[in-house]
Amino acid sequence: MRAPRPTARGERTEPVWTGLLWISPWLIGFVGLVIFPLALSLYYSLTDYSVLEPPVYLGADNYRHLLHDSLFWTALGNNALYAAVFIPLSTAIALAIASLLARPMRWVSFFRAAVFVPSLVPIVATAMIWLWLFNSEYGLVNQALRALRLPAPNWLKDPNWAMISIIIISLWQIGRSVVVYIAAMREVPRHLYEAAHIDGFGRWGRFWHVTLPMISPSILFNVVLGIIDAWQVFAIPYIMTEGGPGRATYFYTHYLYDNAFRFMNMGYASALAWVQLVLILALTGVAFLISRRLVHYSAA
Amino acid sequence: MIRPDTSPPSPRRAPPIASGIVLCVLAVLYAMPLVWMVFTSIKPEDQAISTPPVLLPTPAAEAPRFASENYSAVWNDPSVRFPLYLRNTLIIAALAVSGMVVSSAVVAYGFARVRWRFRGVMFALVLATLMVPFPVVMTPLYSIFRSLGWIGTFKPLWVPAWFAYGGGLSIFLLRQFYMTIPRELDEAARLDGCGHFGIFFRIILPLSKPALAMVALFYFNYVWNDFITPYIFLNHQDQFTLALGLQLYQSQAGNTPWNLLMAASTLVVAPVLLLFFLTQRTFVQGVAAEGIKG
Numbered sequence: 001m002r003a004p005r006p007t008a009r010g011e012r013t014e015p016v017w018t019g020l021l022w023i024s025p026w027l028i029g030f031v032g033l034v035i036f037p038l039a040l041s042l043y044y045s046l047t048d049y050s051v052l053e054p055p056v057y058l059g060a061d062n063y064r065h066l067l068h069d070s071l072f073w074t075a076l077g078n079n080a081l082y083a084a085v086f087i088p089l090s091t092a093i094a095l096a097i098a099s100l101l102a103r104p105m106r107w108v109s110f111f112r113a114a115v116f117v118p119s120l121v122p123i124v125a126t127a128m129i130w131l132w133l134f135n136s137e138y139g140l141v142n143q144a145l146r147a148l149r150l151p152a153p154n155w156l157k158d159p160n161w162a163m164i165s166i167i168i169i170s171l172w173q174i175g176r177s178v179v180v181y182i183a184a185m186r187e188v189p190r191h192l193y194e195a196a197h198i199d200g201f202g203r204w205g206r207f208w209h210v211t212l213p214m215i216s217p218s219i220l221f222n223v224v225l226g227i228i229d230a231w232q233v234f235a236i237p238y239i240m241t242e243g244g245p246g247r248a249t250y251f252y253t254h255y256l257y258d259n260a261f262r263f264m265n266m267g268y269a270s271a272l273a274w275v276q277l278v279l280i281l282a283l284t285g286v287a288f289l290i291s292r293r294l295v296h297y298s299a300a
Numbered sequence: 301m302i303r304p305d306t307s308p309p310s311p312r313r314a315p316p317i318a319s320g321i322v323l324c325v326l327a328v329l330y331a332m333p334l335v336w337m338v339f340t341s342i343k344p345e346d347q348a349i350s351t352p353p354v355l356l357p358t359p360a361a362e363a364p365r366f367a368s369e370n371y372s373a374v375w376n377d378p379s380v381r382f383p384l385y386l387r388n389t390l391i392i393a394a395l396a397v398s399g400m401v402v403s404s405a406v407v408a409y410g411f412a413r414v415r416w417r418f419r420g421v422m423f424a425l426v427l428a429t430l431m432v433p434f435p436v437v438m439t440p441l442y443s444i445f446r447s448l449g450w451i452g453t454f455k456p457l458w459v460p461a462w463f464a465y466g467g468g469l470s471i472f473l474l475r476q477f478y479m480t481i482p483r484e485l486d487e488a489a490r491l492d493g494c495g496h497f498g499i500f501f502r503i504i505l506p507l508s509k510p511a512l513a514m515v516a517l518f519y520f521n522y523v524w525n526d527f528i529t530p531y532i533f534l535n536h537q538d539q540f541t542l543a544l545g546l547q548l549y550q551s552q553a554g555n556t557p558w559n560l561l562m563a564a565s566t567l568v569v570a571p572v573l574l575l576f577f578l579t580q581r582t583f584v585q586g587v588a589a590e591g592i593k594g
């Protein structure tokens with residue numbers, strides 16, 4: 001297949017090696033920094049490996065041990081709780097904010113910037129700012145609550161409130177999804193709204209029957225990203241609460257990090273990593289299946 | 301994609317009262333943490349922790365003095381060396397950002413302008429790598445970089461960028477942009493005797509400057525914000541980035557005064573915000589493009 005041959009549209013298909021040459025930077029990175037590490041990690045997950053000594057083959061022992069490891073279940077449970085609360089909550093809030101900000105009006109770019117800018121704040125700075133805001137004595141949040149005669153919880157030190165604190169901080173950084181939703185809403189053809197208006201739909205009806213179905217690909221995109229990100233949450237709880245109080249904010253990636261770099265148990269960490277990957281792929285698959293069904297409903 | 305807003309200009313009316321109020325409350329809630337950080341950073345310590353809180357340092361004329369006192373206390377701290385961390389961050393960012401721009405520009409050309417078998421499959425793989433979370437590969441990457449002798453050097457933080465590692469979105473954005481460039485230009489260049497390299501350098505690159513700038517901006521922001529990668533691969537304080545320095549500043553003393561900690565945080569946040577306000581349009585369009593066509 002050396003000679004370029006014409007395709008249906010009269011454009012030439014070129015030899016495979018030309019294409020491979022152009023994408024070779026990515027290809028090398030893909031093989032060396034993704035595929036090889038994944039394979040290596042699969043192998044490590046079957047071994048006892050401390051970095052300092054060569055790996056010792058164990059078979060499926062690491063995976064069997066996971067089942068009886070209460071810390072694994074705690075971290076998994078905490079992370080699942082976080083994902084289960086944060087993803088729907090943030091989707092609803094981001095959609096609500098976006099629908100307020102999608103219309104052209106005075107000051108709109110100011111409001112958009114106000115909501116978007118927090119999502120740019122570096123994660124360590126975010127942790128510092130909220131440590132200060134959630135300080136039980138001098139923090140602005142509790143001073144405001146006290147002024148309103150509301151109960152002022154010890155946010156980060158109270159096991160019942162620490163997870164809520166982490167979720168609030170994540171909600172402060174939803175600006176990116178808001179921007180994506182605004183852009184998607186502005187692409188919805190106007191005549192659909194006019195038709196819905198003629199059919200007697202009110203504002204809520206138009207949002208539910210026109211806007212939501214039309215922007216559903218963007219919602220799916222954000223939900224999938226949300227699933228992937230939620231299982232990677234690490235820096236905020238690691239810096240702010242060190243997983244505590246007790247184990248209230250001990251997240252999955254934190255446990256993975258501890259095994260790899262504190263307990264020097266790279267084999268076990270790799271088993272955790274593979275469970276994480278399978279979990280994310282499975283959840284993403286479920287999201288795609290559900291979305292397919294939703295699209296079907298709206299078309300019917 | 302990256303294109304000007306083509307919708308007809310509509311009259312900008314004030315929002316209805318009810319949603320106006322909601323919007324103001326939202327803006328205050330979202331802006332307050334940053335505003336409060338800046339206000340705290342210019343107060344003397346006793347006023348930072350006064351109850352009830354004071355909005356501005358009193359007397360207000362003291363604010364400039366405390367701003368300069370707090371910021372110079374942070375900047376000149378002998379144990380946590382922010383000027384050095386700034387330098388490190390800029391070196392890493394320059395090497396990593398240029399690597400990402402060069403590699404994703406070349407790779408995107410291969411996906412947008414060269415027709416070859418398996419192109420679709422390969423591009424699907426590019427997008428699939430977005431699904432591989434960093435924690436999953438961090439353990440093996442650590443042992444690979446360790447055997448290369450890279451742990452404790454800047455290399456793990458910038459060499460991968462030259463191989464478009466983590467560049468799925470950059471490649472995606474550039475490919476979309478390249479596809480909007482008319483094919484007739486290629487044909488004309490071909491008649492003039494240009495091959496792919498000529499077309500890439502003389503036509504595609506000059507025409508895609510805005511898209512390249514966007515990729516650079518996004519990746520700079522990523523490098524500046526990143527915590528976990530330098531945290532794992534650097535082990536010496538002299539090599540720390542600003543993000544690590546800020547964390548060190550907080551953890552080392554344990555009881556860092558809030559006004560100084562907020563001054564340090566402002567130092568780390570300010571460049572990001574400045575960059576955003578200078579490039580607002582490009583930035584927001586890029587974020588939107590990722591999500592709509594994704």
